[in-house]
Amino acid sequence: MGQKVVVVGGVGGGATTASQIRKLNDEIEIVIFEKTEYVSFGACGMPYYIGDIIEERDHLFAATPESLAKKVNANVKVRHEVVSIDRKNKVVKVKDLKNDHLFEEQYDYLVLAPGASAIxxxxxxxxxxxxxxxxxxxxxxxxxxxxxxxxxxxxxxxxxxxxxxxxxxxxxxxxxxxxxxxxxxxxxxxxxxxxxxxxxxxxxxxxxxxxxxxxxxxxxxxxxxxxxxxxxxxxxxxxxxxGIKPNNTLAKDAGLPIGESGGIQTNAYMQTEDPSIYAVGDAIESIDFIDKSKKQVPLAWPAHRQSFIAAKNITGTKQPFEGMLGTAITKVFDLTVASTGFNEGTLKQKKLPFATVYHEGKSHAGYYPGAKNVLIKVHFCTKTGKIYGANIVGGEGVDKRIDVLATAILGGLTITDLQAIETSYSPPYSSPKDLLNIVGYKGEQILFDQK
The missing domain is CATH 3.50.50.60 (FAD/NAD(P)-binding domain)
Incomplete structure (x- = not known):
């Protein structure tokens, strides 16, 4: 008899885990339980629908329960709440909210992706x-x-x-x-x-x-x-x-360890203390990429990456999650603000020796119309030059530069390595020497002055 995976939660983490499992294995039976009526929606787009920027409500949905079931070849049950876990017998108790009916579902693997709730x-x-x-x-x-x-x-x-x-x-x-x-x-x-x-x-x-x-x-x-x-x-x-709080009640009642942040504890393979139960997304306490400390950051990228890792491990390929930087960005009227890695407060709390580079310049060549100011702030280790984190705020080009810095941290680049990144140049987009190149030169001078 084939294996069965039961997924609790059908939005970002849950739907992605199910989709990835199906891509990796055609035979596993997949059952998805979602408490609400909706699956696979773009939660980050909701403010813009309220403000009439996104005019069509349907545009927020990547899938309906029916299309998700067809795409993933899964049994998708909305308005179904998993109310308890019997770990010994590998059974979950489920409440059909529409018909007020309780039933049990057996699993070989259980994936918890219940998300978080507003405080x-x-x-x-x-x-x-x-x-x-x-x-x-x-x-x-x-x-x-x-x-x-x-x-x-x-x-x-x-x-x-x-x-x-x-x-x-x-x-x-x-x-x-x-x-x-x-x-x-x-x-x-x-x-x-x-x-x-x-x-x-x-x-x-x-x-x-x-x-x-x-x-x-x-x-x-x-x-x-x-x-x-x-x-x-x-x-x-x-x-x-x-703020929000992780939905940890189901896991806590099942005796699974909960971290100090309130998130469900997992190992690098997204397994809980119970090797047959995985957890992903906003409900878990994850790890930081830089120092592997515990971190609970409810963002879309970590949820999707964790889902991929969980699917890999469930289907037999052992692969760890390396951690998150917490890279984030938002639009505030005519400005964009973004961050990645450790901020100043975190560095001081961790008592890490660091220095900071500031640089403000134009988003693209000043002589080309429409150039906007961009302020970049990068923290780095005073001993090794290792980049710890950054904040950027400005009118345009913030997104591509925070992404370059997130990539630099992932790749282990130092502040001086930013000098050598060969960025694309054309007057509407940048300058011959990009803002990040200049950050690298300034960082080298700070390191030299401290010797």
Whole structure:
């Protein structure tokens, strides 16, 4: 009798794992259980659908349950929640949410890809005001429906991470007055504070009101928000973007180890403590590429890479996951901001000796129209020149340069090696000596001065 793989979760990590398994093995039986009605959707596109930038809802879906089942040759069951795992007998208990029916499903391998959930802080009076999170299609539809039916004029967003700022921009695009409240001392906490100042300035210039180092304390009558600073705000509705937490209950109840971050612990082969149970995506505690420390970063690339690794190992090819840098990018009105690797705060926390190169220049040849300023900040080891991480902010060309730096870290290049990267040049795209080449020359001078 052939082997069976049961996958819990049918979005990014779950659908990708199933797809990769099928590419590697035609015989394995695959069953996918997804709690919601939707599979394989582009969660990162949801803010842009809310803001009418993406006009067609269907464009967010890579597959329907039916097309995924056909493509992967799998049994795809939506509105089915896996509620428990019997590790000894290799059986999961499943609830058919539509028919309120419980049944059991046997497995040879189990893949946990339950994702993460939005954090909703306990706030007195929150029930008295319309409030939403944005993690799933259902959340997106509710926000869109509320806006279309109620035509709100004001919104407060709690949290200035990537989702919070992307939603802020898109609501502003709809003509809604937006206020953002952020507990930490700067927006986009994974970005170094001085770089985030550029983003803060852009937000303010675009008419977004920002309250930094503040938090929502209480919701008073008449949709009045009381902040911990004592300030009061008016809002027709609230978007809670205060962070996410891994969906670890299923694994925890099954006795699988959970990391300090709350993510499910796995080894380099994406196996949990139980060798027949794998886990991928936002629900797990992964590892950092640079120093192999534990890291929990909910991003699309790691989820897809982990899924590929899990599929490889399930089908018999032993291959480890080397870790993640946490490379991330977002658009904030007319600016793009990106990061990769360790930021300044992490380097100080780890007590690693480092120096920093700053360079600001034009995105392409200055004499060609449309050149925009780009600020690059790169951290590197003062002993070896090894690149630790970078932040970039600017008008264009940020994406290609952060990707080059992520590749450089993966390849073990030093700060001075950036001098030798032969980048493509034409006046609309770059300069004969690219911004990253100049970063390399500056880095060499810093190393020389420290000797």
């Amino acid at each position: 909703i802080p306990t706030i007195d009076g929150l029930h008295s005001i319309p409030h939403f999170t944005l993690r799933h299609i259902e959340n997106m539809d509710k926000i869109k429906e509320f806006i279309n039916e109620n035509h709100p004029k004001t919104c407060s967003i709690i949290g200035a991470g990537f989702i919070g700022l992307e939603v802020a921009e898109n609501l502003k695009h709809l003509g809604i007055d937006v206020t953002v409240v952020e507990r930490s001392d700067h927006v986009l906490s994974i970005i170094d504070k001085d770089i985030s100042e550029r983003i803060l300035k852009e937000l303010e210039e675009q008419g977004i009101s920002i309250h930094i180092g503040d938090a929502l304390e209480k919701v008073l009558p008449n949709k009045t928000l009381l902040l911990s600073s004592g300030k009061e705000l008016q809002a027709d509705f609230i978007i809670m973007a205060a």
